[in-house]
Amino acid sequence: MFRLRIKYEKKEWAKFVSQLEMVKVLERTLRRAEFPLAFTEGFSLRPKLSFGPPTPVGFESETEFVDVILVNYLPEVVAMRRLENFFPEGFKPLSTRYVSLEEVSLVKRVSFSEYEVFLPLPRVRSSVFLEKIKSYLETVSEISHRGRLIKINRETDFPEFSVFLSEGKILLRLILATRGDKTVRPDILILPFLEQEEIPFSSLRFLRKALFFWGNGQLKKLI
Amino acid sequence: MRSTLSLELVEKLILESEKPSRYLGTEWGVAHKKASFSLALIYPDLYEIGFSNLGIIILYRLVNSLPKWKCERSYLPAPDLIAKLKSNQIPWWSWETKTPLKNFDLLGFTLQTEYNYPDVLTILSLVPLPLKAEERKNGPLVIAGGPGAYNPEPLSSYIDLFVVGEGEEVLLDILEAYAEVKGLSKEKILSGLAGIEGVYVPLLLRVKRKAQKILGFESVGNQKLPVKRRVIADLNSYPLAHPLVPLAQVAQDRCSLELMRGCARGCRFCQAGQIYRPLREREAKSFLSQAKKILNQTGYEEISLVSLSTSDYSSLASLTRELVSWTAPRRISLSLPSLRLDSFSLELAELIARTKKTGLTFALEAGSESLRRRINKGLAEKDFFEAMEKAFKAGWQKIKLYFMVGLPGESEEDLKSISRLCSEVLNLGLKTLPQALRNRLQLNLTLSVFVPKPFTPLQWAESITAQEAEERIAIVKRSLRRGRVRVRAHDPSMSVVELILARGGREVGSLLSEVHRLGGVLQGWQEHFSFSLWKEGLQKAGLQFENYQQRIEVSDLLPWDFIDIGVRKDFLVREWQRYFDAQPTPDCLKICTRCGVCDGKLRVIRNNV
Numbered sequence: 001m002f003r004l005r006i007k008y009e010k011k012e013w014a015k016f017v018s019q020l021e022m023v024k025v026l027e028r029t030l031r032r033a034e035f036p037l038a039f040t041e042g043f044s045l046r047p048k049l050s051f052g053p054p055t056p057v058g059f060e061s062e063t064e065f066v067d068v069i070l071v072n073y074l075p076e077v078v079a080m081r082r083l084e085n086f087f088p089e090g091f092k093p094l095s096t097r098y099v100s101l102e103e104v105s106l107v108k109r110v111s112f113s114e115y116e117v118f119l120p121l122p123r124v125r126s127s128v129f130l131e132k133i134k135s136y137l138e139t140v141s142e143i144s145h146r147g148r149l150i151k152i153n154r155e156t157d158f159p160e161f162s163v164f165l166s167e168g169k170i171l172l173r174l175i176l177a178t179r180g181d182k183t184v185r186p187d188i189l190i191l192p193f194l195e196q197e198e199i200p201f202s203s204l205r206f207l208r209k210a211l212f213f214w215g216n217g218q219l220k221k222l223i
Numbered sequence: 224m225r226s227t228l229s230l231e232l233v234e235k236l237i238l239e240s241e242k243p244s245r246y247l248g249t250e251w252g253v254a255h256k257k258a259s260f261s262l263a264l265i266y267p268d269l270y271e272i273g274f275s276n277l278g279i280i281i282l283y284r285l286v287n288s289l290p291k292w293k294c295e296r297s298y299l300p301a302p303d304l305i306a307k308l309k310s311n312q313i314p315w316w317s318w319e320t321k322t323p324l325k326n327f328d329l330l331g332f333t334l335q336t337e338y339n340y341p342d343v344l345t346i347l348s349l350v351p352l353p354l355k356a357e358e359r360k361n362g363p364l365v366i367a368g369g370p371g372a373y374n375p376e377p378l379s380s381y382i383d384l385f386v387v388g389e390g391e392e393v394l395l396d397i398l399e400a401y402a403e404v405k406g407l408s409k410e411k412i413l414s415g416l417a418g419i420e421g422v423y424v425p426l427l428l429r430v431k432r433k434a435q436k437i438l439g440f441e442s443v444g445n446q447k448l449p450v451k452r453r454v455i456a457d458l459n460s461y462p463l464a465h466p467l468v469p470l471a472q473v474a475q476d477r478c479s480l481e482l483m484r485g486c487a488r489g490c491r492f493c494q495a496g497q498i499y500r501p502l503r504e505r506e507a508k509s510f511l512s513q514a515k516k517i518l519n520q521t522g523y524e525e526i527s528l529v530s531l532s533t534s535d536y537s538s539l540a541s542l543t544r545e546l547v548s549w550t551a552p553r554r555i556s557l558s559l560p561s562l563r564l565d566s567f568s569l570e571l572a573e574l575i576a577r578t579k580k581t582g583l584t585f586a587l588e589a590g591s592e593s594l595r596r597r598i599n600k601g602l603a604e605k606d607f608f609e610a611m612e613k614a615f616k617a618g619w620q621k622i623k624l625y626f627m628v629g630l631p632g633e634s635e636e637d638l639k640s641i642s643r644l645c646s647e648v649l650n651l652g653l654k655t656l657p658q659a660l661r662n663r664l665q666l667n668l669t670l671s672v673f674v675p676k677p678f679t680p681l682q683w684a685e686s687i688t689a690q691e692a693e694e695r696i697a698i699v700k701r702s703l704r705r706g707r708v709r710v711r712a713h714d715p716s717m718s719v720v721e722l723i724l725a726r727g728g729r730e731v732g733s734l735l736s737e738v739h740r741l742g743g744v745l746q747g748w749q750e751h752f753s754f755s756l757w758k759e760g761l762q763k764a765g766l767q768f769e770n771y772q773q774r775i776e777v778s779d780l781l782p783w784d785f786i787d788i789g790v791r792k793d794f795l796v797r798e799w800q801r802y803f804d805a806q807p808t809p810d811c812l813k814i815c816t817r818c819g820v821c822d823g824k825l826r827v828i829r830n831n832v
Contacts, residue, residue: 028521032522088250
């Protein structure tokens with residue numbers, strides 16, 4: 001058995017495909033690409049796939065991961081080429097590499113996600129707007145979302161952010177918790193600010209840039 | 224109203240919609256094409272229902288194989304998006320390129336169920352186009368086909384041209400002619416197309432009536448009468464249509480391939496059994512090689528062999544054996560819908576079970592043997608239980624049985640027979656299933672209400688009221704053994720609507736426009752269906768349900784009598800009579816029943832391998 005880790009991007013219309021839907025989309029892609037898939041036993045025969053933390057529907061991503069168990073070795077470059085040919089429009093393989101069968105699952109391993117959020121230029125002066133959003137992000141400690149109160153611990157949930165002007169848009173970079181016990185979504189984090197500033201949610205673009213895990217006391221990028 | 228759409232706007236609307244992935248149009252296998260002429264095939268229901276429709280897929284592939292034409296798809300937007308499109312005056316679009324539908328040359332609706340009719344109007348209003356065909360001077364021609372086109376009259380005010388019969392040949396005739404006359408006035412184009420066999424242009428037909436009674440039909444131009452159904456002689460002349468692979472979850476999410484068309488059985492309530500005659504099988508060897516190629520190219524993990532009566536396929540056992548020997552090692556499961564119990568073999572059950580034991584579904588339709596004889600589904604109980612025993616021994620635990628209530632002459636005893644059959648199936652299952660599986664035994668019982676359909680021997684039959692249907696369903700439920708049986712009953716008030724749309728004439732058009740005006744969408748969905756809205760519509764249109772519910776005299780002209788499906792009317796009358804005499808008619812593979820369809824050019828085609 002071999003465990004192949006596929007990193008891929010999900011852009012354009014593909015960003016609307018949910019993680020649940022992705023299971024079938026990927027299975028069929030791998031079948032078309034004739035990957036030597038290992039299957040679960042029992043009533044429902046499914047290939048052994050394990051996905052990284054899900055990206056919310058509507059977010060683009062340059063950092064989607066899935067581990068696939070193969071019964072035979074398939075050279076990484078061959079796997080790459082086949083994925084390039086058989087992924088549906090909007091998906092693109094970025095890398096393939098073998099990892100140990102024993103390695104902890106992707107979902108358990110990942111601790112943080114890096115997001116980029118593109119906001120339209122504000123009606124007020126950009127510098128004023130930048131200060132406003134900075135001040136909001138520096139002070140936000142809890143968010144009320146759909147009747148639920150989400151506490152934000154700056155250190156453990158939201159360690160880093162930056163905001164600046166880029167190519168006629170406001171670009172917001174956020175590092176947010178993506179763990180089993182706590183996940184902070186960038187859209188939920190900034191929603192109160194958007195409402196306060198009357199910025200329509202649909203004018204924003206979200207991109208997940210990277211995933212991070214703890215290794216030797218340091219945050220490392222998952223590749 | 225905009226004539227083009229920015230992708231940014233479309234993306235924004237999709238993002239804000241309830242389920243964005245249903246609107247993508249980037250499914251695996253879609254055709255991206257530039258061509259001089261364009262057709263949008265439209266399924267007037269949500270994407271997840273319409274996506275797998277085989278007719279759409281067949282025509283989509285066919286039209287996209289033509290150098291001059293491109294074909295895209297469209298479906299009904301969900302109510303949340305409908306509201307946004309309307310309030311922002313945004314034109315409805317096609318899936319592949321998000322092109323406004325009004326920029327297409329032709330819009331082709333498929334009419335698969337009567338419940339979709341109001342949504343033909345919904346989509347026309349979203350294009351936007353005037354609803355009435357006579358009010359549309361410009362813009363795309365609106366055409367419609369599918370089983371609903373066999374009684375086109377309820378929609379005849381809204382459609383420019385109906386295609387009666389199988390689309391493969393007649394659609395190409397229409398496209399070829401259209402490409403030559405595009406630019407002429409709509410009247411001239413329609414008049415030209417009306418000369419093509421299988422084409423019906425409602426504006427060119429006058430229905431002579433005296434009050435409710437139809438006195439005759441008259442062509443007021445180039446319309447050929449009767450309108451003859453178009454049929455393809457041999458399915459093997461057409462390759463299997465390569466299905467698309469969805470990204471969103473859809474209702475029939477599997478690789479559906481048409482194994483044969485038509486049915487030799489002649490169940491007297493079944494419209495498909497009449498309008499798709501004669502039975503034409505695909506040649507097994509070619510089917511297999513195409514199926515393997517398609518499975519490889521699509522990556523589907525399940526294949527379904529589509530037909531009206533799969534177990535009648537002449538070499539089903541050998542075909543299944545060969546297919547399973549290829550699919551099983553690849554972990555691809557096989558489903559065989561429309562199996563009949565009388566020819567169901569243990570070998571077949573076991574073969575399918577090698578990959579996945581999904582439930583077994585059987586349509587018995589009537590509980591008593593005598594009523595089954597009347598509807599010409601002469602399945603003997605002895606054979607039924609023998610087959611069930613085989614199925615249980617092979618380890619099937621989930622059994623689904625379909626029955627109808629409301630057949631003419633149905634007695635309380637007939638209804639109680641449904642419950643008795645269910646009890647006996649359960650007893651047999653508990654006795655026969657391997658010990659370890661007995662706890663999992665489950666029987667799903669689906670009860671629907673009989674609706675007489677055009678071109679069936681029961682087309683003249685009376686239909687029961689919603690209240691009577693409720694009572695009959697209650698009789699079945701009351702006499703059922705509790706536990707292990709899950710009952711799903713069709714909403715009787717929905718069947719009332721189905722009846723009016725199935726058996727109505729041109730006058731029903733005003734009901735549809737009222738229902739549309741009152742906001743009726745997705746009326747085939749229990750959660751969206753509103754009977755009060757239809758009642759209000761009936762009242763406003765000045766129509767009465769009773770007029771559609773009554774038994775019709777065979778001497779009366781029916782709204783669809785200007786259509787000739789090849790099956791002779793005297794055959795249907797004979798079969799109607801045999802219903803009352805409880806006389807079975809053998810399937811036409813055993814003996815020709817002289818229905819009139821086979822004419823030398825058209826004949827039953829069996830796979831001889």
